[in-house]
Structures are given as structure tokens and as C-alpha cells.
Amino acid sequence: MALEAEELKLDPLIGELADYICAPPPNSEIALDAAHLTVMDTLGCGLGALGDPDCRKRLGPLIPGTIVPNGAQIPGTPHKLDPVQAAFANATMNRWLDYNESYFGKEGGHPSDNIGAVFAVCDYISRVNRSKGEAPLKMRDLIHAGLMTHEVHGGLANENSYLDHGLDHELMIRVSSAGVTCRLFGGNRNHIIAAITNAFADGGTLRLYRQPPTTGTRKCWAAGDAASRGVRLAMLAIQGEDAYPTVLSAPKYGFIERRWGGDPFTLREPPSDKIIQNNVIKVWPTEGHAQSALEAAILLHPEVKEKIDDIKQIAIRSHAYTMKQVDRTGPLRNEADRDHCIQYIVAIGLLQGRLTYEDYSDDRAADPRIDALRDITTVTVDDSFTNDYYDLNVNSDANALQVHFKDGSSTDDIVVNFPLGHKNRRTDGGIDRIGEKFRENIAIGLTHHQQAFLLPLFNDRSALETMDVDTFMDTLAG
Incomplete structure (x- = not known):
């Protein structure tokens, strides 16, 4: 009782x-x-x-x-x-x-x-x-x-x-x-x-x-x-x-x-x-603390894509929690390991300027360039990033990325303080990318008719709120 x-x-x-x-x-x-x-x-x-x-x-x-x-x-x-x-x-x-x-x-x-x-x-x-x-x-x-x-x-x-x-x-x-x-x-x-x-x-x-x-x-x-x-x-x-x-x-x-x-x-x-x-809506399928690192890598992709073999070092600066969670060296055994490895995620971003879940597959991971880039990647703690990560008044999740080449030249040091899905960046292309992500995802699991029903509700809370839950769910049945 x-x-x-x-x-x-x-x-x-x-x-x-x-x-x-x-x-x-x-x-x-x-x-x-x-x-x-x-x-x-x-x-x-x-x-x-x-x-x-x-x-x-x-x-x-x-x-x-x-x-x-x-x-x-x-x-x-x-x-x-x-x-x-x-x-x-x-x-x-x-x-x-x-x-x-x-x-x-x-x-x-x-x-x-x-x-x-x-x-x-x-x-x-x-x-x-x-x-x-x-x-x-x-x-x-x-x-x-x-x-x-x-x-x-x-x-x-x-x-x-x-x-x-x-x-x-x-x-x-x-x-x-x-x-x-x-x-x-x-x-x-x-x-x-x-x-x-x-x-x-x-x-x-x-x-x-x-x-x-x-x-x-x-x-x-x-x-x-x-x-x-x-x-x-x-x-x-x-x-x-x-x-x-x-x-x-x-x-x-x-x-x-x-x-x-x-x-x-x-x-x-x-x-x-x-x-x-204050949550962060992800815009790529990665562990959350790697979102800003991937964004930096995508920004650098046009500059490095033709010079991959000339890279000497990839330097990532991050905060302490990222180091605990996704700083991974050595063999990666499966998809679950790869999507929690910041070195792997950054390598994909530099190589192709995008990332999808398929990039964690065994076939994709077999590309020798990925582990070659991982091997020359360093991840270090930036104390200011750690302080701002834990400060509720800042609430950042920062990563910085710089690529150094064998000839002594380097890219700019790209700092992304807030991931694209962070509330501070919803008007900086964030909400557009979240909507694009939604369209991409529902196209996988729903028919065209069901997509046509669901898509308008993404932007219309008042219309969604008035619907009966069971009727809404029946409309999404496969």
C-alpha cells in the first residue's frame, strides 16, 4: 500500500x-x-x-x-x-x-x-x-x-x-x-x-x-x-x-x-x-558537443578540400566536457563509437563539407583518409570555453578549428561559440536549417500525403494544439 x-x-x-x-x-x-x-x-x-x-x-x-x-x-x-x-x-x-x-x-x-x-x-x-x-x-x-x-x-x-x-x-x-x-x-x-x-x-x-x-x-x-x-x-x-x-x-x-x-x-x-x-536543436547527426566543431570544419572545407594530402596538423580547441565525452583516439569499433568521436566528425566535415548518418557506416569509415586525418588531429582544452560552457549567462558550446599545412601556412582559426541550432542563432540560419532537417527526416518515414499533412504543423503551433492526440497519431500510421 x-x-x-x-x-x-x-x-x-x-x-x-x-x-x-x-x-x-x-x-x-x-x-x-x-x-x-x-x-x-x-x-x-x-x-x-x-x-x-x-x-x-x-x-x-x-x-x-x-x-x-x-x-x-x-x-x-x-x-x-x-x-x-x-x-x-x-x-x-x-x-x-x-x-x-x-x-x-x-x-x-x-x-x-x-x-x-x-x-x-x-x-x-x-x-x-x-x-x-x-x-x-x-x-x-x-x-x-x-x-x-x-x-x-x-x-x-x-x-x-x-x-x-x-x-x-x-x-x-x-x-x-x-x-x-x-x-x-x-x-x-x-x-x-x-x-x-x-x-x-x-x-x-x-x-x-x-x-x-x-x-x-x-x-x-x-x-x-x-x-x-x-x-x-x-x-x-x-x-x-x-x-x-x-x-x-x-x-x-x-x-x-x-x-x-x-x-x-x-x-x-x-x-x-x-x-x-535553452536547449540546442541539432542540425547534424552528431554528439551535441561536436556540432560547433563540425560547423567549423564545413566552413573550412572549400579551402582545404584540394589540399587534404598537404595537411600537417588539425588543431581543435574545446571545453573540458567535450574532452571527457568525444575526444577519442585509436580504433573506432562501430557507428556508435564514430558519432561520439570529434576527430572523426571533423575529418568528415573537412573532406566533404557535410555529414549524414551514413558517414558513420563501416563502408564510409574504410576511407583511409579519415583515420589519417584523425591521427594528426589534436584536441586541447580552452579554459575560456569551459568557463562559458558552465556559465548559465553565456551557455555556449564552443569549438575552434585551425588547419596547418606542411608548407607552414595555416587556415584562419575558426571559432564557433554557439552551434547553429542554439537559441542565439535561430535567426542566423538556424531555424531554416532546423526546418530543412525536419523535411528531410519526415520524407524518410512518411508518405507524400502524410508529409503534406505534417509539414504545415511545423510552423503552426495553434493548429497543432487543437488536434486530438489519437487522431494526429493515426494520420502518421505506416
Whole structure:
């Protein structure tokens, strides 16, 4: 039987998250515009991933042929799944190409990984409601829920480095998805506390599948795993599952002592609507901290493309978190390794002036010029970049790139302080490129008729918000 709130001596952080989730969602136009853009971009990333058979085979029901009453529709596919498995499928699609947005505090991550759970639960609830003669949820409800998962997720990232503790950042997904979908299911504060504390009680998964030399494809579906687990915990909480009020602070067996080395685990400030307004929409399929480095390489491509054999050194300056995350030397074993290697990404940008997900394939990686360029690439920390990365008033994600030639000449030192998808550059070609990315992605997963339905909604939040969630999702069925 679930413990009542008055019986709980809650860890303050748990209470703060629960109070935020229980409160009316943020309603500023700026925040809702940002949430609308993020939801649409994330949906597009999932549809783009349907072009990869390795992604498609991980979707669908656990047991082939399973029929689920009121099942949630998986975009671009024929699958209608229970909300737990639908969350896995949606979030796996959205994350597969490493193309969905990023947010950076002391931990990097992708708050939009939660949107797969939000789509699954909103669709399922809408179908259940309709079957009972009740009103389905609107897409505005979905956008609000997506916004709230961003704030919980980003809040847990701001002051807490999971990388430094050997844990994957999927924990933030599990907590955020559990809490917000519990509210969608009709949960009260006690239910939400139970969902969140059970998510923390799971501990954290090991980071090894995201870090060399053990990087593997699990990093492509870890978000799906966490989102689906969050939904499962939300459903258990609704059924009366116990809460664990001191899950963080309990001596000997609590999260902070057993998984966090006794270090502080905090929120920088109360959740609001700041995270969604400060995320970075990716414009190329790379790890987030490599976006500005790739842009610099693309800018230098016209100057170096005929002089590749004459390059003596490629010098990258970056911030400290980039060094931890994507500075990789030696053999790269697979696509998951390559899309987290800044040297590989810069080499592709210099060689061809663009990058697509296919550039991480074994066939593309066999080009001997790529490893030759990697071998002469140096990556060093620029302290000013690190300071500005962690400064909330700056919020940069800078890289600098300069190419030195054997004859002693060099290119200019190209500094990109903010990636093209950063909020500071939305009017600097950023929003145009995000729209182009959306068109490219949905063309992979949808028919021409479906594209014609979806494309206008990318720029029309008011039209999207009035739609019933289940009707919207049925229109995207494959």
C-alpha cells in the first residue's frame, strides 16, 4: 500500500520535483513555442530513423502478433503497442540517429528522450478515453507534458555530473518520464512521489556502452529503455506502489551513498521553463558537443578540400566536457563509437563539407583518409570555453578549428561559440536549417500525403494544439 504524503519525510529534492509536476504547467508563449519546435523536431528525428533497418527491428511488440486494446500508434509503422512498449519504440526511434536536441549542464543529455514516453501515454489515454465516450487529450496537453519533462530532466543535469560518477544520463529520463506520465495517468502528489522515488531506486545504468573502448549500440536504445521503465513505474504508482521518501539520503543503501559517492545531488534552482528555452536543436547527426566543431570544419572545407594530402596538423580547441565525452583516439569499433568521436566528425566535415548518418557506416569509415586525418588531429582544452560552457549567462558550446599545412601556412582559426541550432542563432540560419532537417527526416518515414499533412504543423503551433492526440497519431500510421 502506498504511503500517504503526510507520513513521508521526503528528501527535499523529491518534494520539489513532485510539486512542480503537480502544479499547472508553464504557459508562456516563448516556452510553448520552444516546446512545439522541440516536439516536432523530435518526431522528425524518429521518422528519419526508420530508414535504418537496425532501428526498425527493435520496434514493435515483444511478442509478434500481439493485439493491444487501445494501443498507442508508433509513427511511420503499423504498430499499435501498450504504453510501456510504445514508449520504448518511440524513444528509441527518436534517439537512434543521435539527431535529437541536447541540453548541457554539468551533465549533457537529451531531454527530448522523454517525448517518446509522452507521445505513448497521451495517445493511449486518448484512445481509452474515447472508448469510454470521454474526450481525448489534445496536442496542447502533449506539448505541455513534453515541456515539463524537459524542466525535470534539465534540472537534474544542471548541477550533477553522471559521467563523473560512472553512470549514464538515462537516469534523468527515467525520473522525468515516470513523474510526468504519472500525472498524465491522473496521479496525485503521492502517486508522483512513488513513481519518482522508484525511478531513483533503480539506481543508474553503467556508462560503459557510451564510453570507449566499450561503446556499443545500447546507447541508441538506452533512452527507449529508460522512457519505457519510467512509464512502467508510473503505472505501478497509480496502482498503489510504495514510495521511498529517503531514496536519495538514506544511509548505507540510499542513492547518494551507494551510487553518488556521497557527493551533493542538487537542483540549481526550482524547475520553471528555462530548460526548454535553452536547449540546442541539432542540425547534424552528431554528439551535441561536436556540432560547433563540425560547423567549423564545413566552413573550412572549400579551402582545404584540394589540399587534404598537404595537411600537417588539425588543431581543435574545446571545453573540458567535450574532452571527457568525444575526444577519442585509436580504433573506432562501430557507428556508435564514430558519432561520439570529434576527430572523426571533423575529418568528415573537412573532406566533404557535410555529414549524414551514413558517414558513420563501416563502408564510409574504410576511407583511409579519415583515420589519417584523425591521427594528426589534436584536441586541447580552452579554459575560456569551459568557463562559458558552465556559465548559465553565456551557455555556449564552443569549438575552434585551425588547419596547418606542411608548407607552414595555416587556415584562419575558426571559432564557433554557439552551434547553429542554439537559441542565439535561430535567426542566423538556424531555424531554416532546423526546418530543412525536419523535411528531410519526415520524407524518410512518411508518405507524400502524410508529409503534406505534417509539414504545415511545423510552423503552426495553434493548429497543432487543437488536434486530438489519437487522431494526429493515426494520420502518421505506416
